[in-house]
Amino acid sequence: MTAVLSISLDVNGERVETRVFPRTNLADFLREQLKLAGTHVGCEHGVCGACTVRVNGEIVRSCLMLAVQADGTSVETIEGLSDSGEISDLQNAFRERNALQCGFCTPAMLMAAQDLLKDEAEPDRARIREHLSGNYCRCTGYQAIVDAVEATARARKGRRP
Amino acid sequence: MKAAAFAYARATSVGNAIALLVEHGERAKVLSGGQSLMPAMNLRLLAPELLVDIGALDELRGVTVRDGLLSMGALTRHADLQKSPEIAVHAPLLVAAAAHIAHPAIRNRGTIGGSLAHADPASELPACMIALDATIVVYGPDGERRIPSEDFFTGIYETRLSAEELLIAVELPLARVNFAHFFDEFARRRGDFAMVGLAARAIVEGDRLAGFRPVFFGVGDRPMRVSAAAGLLDTVVTPDLLSQALRALDDELDPPEDQQASGEMRRHLAKILFARCVAQLLTRPELNAGWA
Numbered sequence: 001m002t003a004v005l006s007i008s009l010d011v012n013g014e015r016v017e018t019r020v021f022p023r024t025n026l027a028d029f030l031r032e033q034l035k036l037a038g039t040h041v042g043c044e045h046g047v048c049g050a051c052t053v054r055v056n057g058e059i060v061r062s063c064l065m066l067a068v069q070a071d072g073t074s075v076e077t078i079e080g081l082s083d084s085g086e087i088s089d090l091q092n093a094f095r096e097r098n099a100l101q102c103g104f105c106t107p108a109m110l111m112a113a114q115d116l117l118k119d120e121a122e123p124d125r126a127r128i129r130e131h132l133s134g135n136y137c138r139c140t141g142y143q144a145i146v147d148a149v150e151a152t153a154r155a156r157k158g159r160r161p
Numbered sequence: 162m163k164a165a166a167f168a169y170a171r172a173t174s175v176g177n178a179i180a181l182l183v184e185h186g187e188r189a190k191v192l193s194g195g196q197s198l199m200p201a202m203n204l205r206l207l208a209p210e211l212l213v214d215i216g217a218l219d220e221l222r223g224v225t226v227r228d229g230l231l232s233m234g235a236l237t238r239h240a241d242l243q244k245s246p247e248i249a250v251h252a253p254l255l256v257a258a259a260a261h262i263a264h265p266a267i268r269n270r271g272t273i274g275g276s277l278a279h280a281d282p283a284s285e286l287p288a289c290m291i292a293l294d295a296t297i298v299v300y301g302p303d304g305e306r307r308i309p310s311e312d313f314f315t316g317i318y319e320t321r322l323s324a325e326e327l328l329i330a331v332e333l334p335l336a337r338v339n340f341a342h343f344f345d346e347f348a349r350r351r352g353d354f355a356m357v358g359l360a361a362r363a364i365v366e367g368d369r370l371a372g373f374r375p376v377f378f379g380v381g382d383r384p385m386r387v388s389a390a391a392g393l394l395d396t397v398v399t400p401d402l403l404s405q406a407l408r409a410l411d412d413e414l415d416p417p418e419d420q421q422a423s424g425e426m427r428r429h430l431a432k433i434l435f436a437r438c439v440a441q442l443l444t445r446p447e448l449n450a451g452w453a
Contacts, residue, residue, distance in 0.1 A: 002166045002167065002168045003168075005169060021166070022166075022167055022168060022169035022212065023163065023164045023165070023166050023167060025163075025164075025199070025203075028163070044162060044163070044203045045199075045200035045203050045204055046196060046199070046200045046263075046267060049264070049266065052266050058240070058269040059265060059266040059269060060266050060269050060270050061196075061266050061267060061270070063199070063203065064195055064196055064199040064200065064203075064267070064270065065195060065199070065270065066169070066192075066195070066199075066212075068169055068171075068214075069192075069195070069214065069216060112265070112266065115265065129351070130351055131265060133264055133350065133351040133352045134263065134264025134265065134266055134267065134352055135264075
């Protein structure tokens with residue numbers, strides 16, 4: 001039964017039907033089988049947050065989910081969010097404020113930040129920090145990241161009718 | 162690291178899951194949300210031969226209120242605790258606690274059944290269940306067993322659940338008008354494991370505590386319901402009485418030392434939480450003066 005299993009899922013809106021080993025986690029599946037390398041693998045035990053993706057619209061740790069558990073789901077990675085333009089303003093804010101240096105944490109940081117911004121129009125800095133608490137950044141000291149998320153929230157609020 | 166190779170079976174019913182557990186015994190592990198199991202497997206602390214995935218069992222989902230009890234299926238996620246209107250009304254302690262459980266991405270996958278069966282002594286929900294006088298419902302080859310939460314946890318990662326049984330639900334008495342609750346913890350970083358935490362449910366009658374179930378976590382090998390509170394029942398709590406209770410707590414606790422905190426530091430933090438708890442439950446902030 002360690003044999004490969006068939007799975008069928010949507011990844012960034014495209015149907016994927018393939019076979020995976022039970023031990024393959026969703027992060028490795030996305031990176032190695034689908035070549036979507038924007039999802040990063042840091043600690044592989046749920047601490048660093050670099051592997052954050054969306055499954056059925058909710059953020060999860062893709063290192064703590066088996067690819068076979070994603071059978072029948074809709075998965076969105078940073079490539080999907082980037083290509084659709086959903087987070088282009090957030091990405092610009094990160095760039096303008098130097099909210100990244102090495103960029104390793106950035107895809108997942110954007111995922112987690114967008115997860116907050118789509119539900120809350122006006123999160124304060126404490127709320128932003130709380131929501132990003134599961135994502136490590138070893139370069140920036142976080143201030144610029146919180147600045148970028150806060151600025152994006154304000155700008156989006158201003159654009160609403 | 163990556164998990165060692167294993168076989169995978171998606172259970173089709175509770176009966177099917179039990180049959181697989183009976184067949185494979187200790188060589189199998191139940192996969193629920195996987196937020197504790199997968200890290201342990203990736204770190205090669207665990208290498209089960211078979212994972213029995215119960216994630217598709219809809220009968221283990223959902224929150225219902227019936228006959229004076231709140232029943233929560235084992236697959237209720239931490240994120241569901243924060244969103245469920247039934248839980249907000251009938252078990253608000255769990256809403257307060259869920260905000261401290263790891264991070265949003267983990268709360269979207271982690272389940273209450275998984276957390277309770279895993280029985281990490283630093284985790285929030287085991288202590289909450291004892292504070293709320295919950296019953297843990299398990300199902301095995303001989304049918305259903307109902308275990309009082311206070312008896313369920315037996316040590317570090319150890320419970321009264323056998324390798325052939327599945328935790329299927331948790332039942333709680335509904336909150337009453339005069340119930341009050343407290344939850345707080347000290348962690349190095351939001352969402353990290355607590356160095357010390359306290360979950361409590363009280364029955365408040367006027368200016369007195371008519372019932373009080375304070376349960377600490379992170380201070381021993383399992384959640385610890387402390388008896389230091391006994392002297393505070395059915396009386397007007399004075400600063401002197403609170404000091405006595407804190408001394409009793411000091412005697413009662415013998416917390417471990419690890420890389421996060423010394424035993425002495427944990428003892429100190431436990432007393433701070435206890436004073437905060439009593440002050441908050443009785444809405445008497447002055448009782449906490451000098452401790453906050």
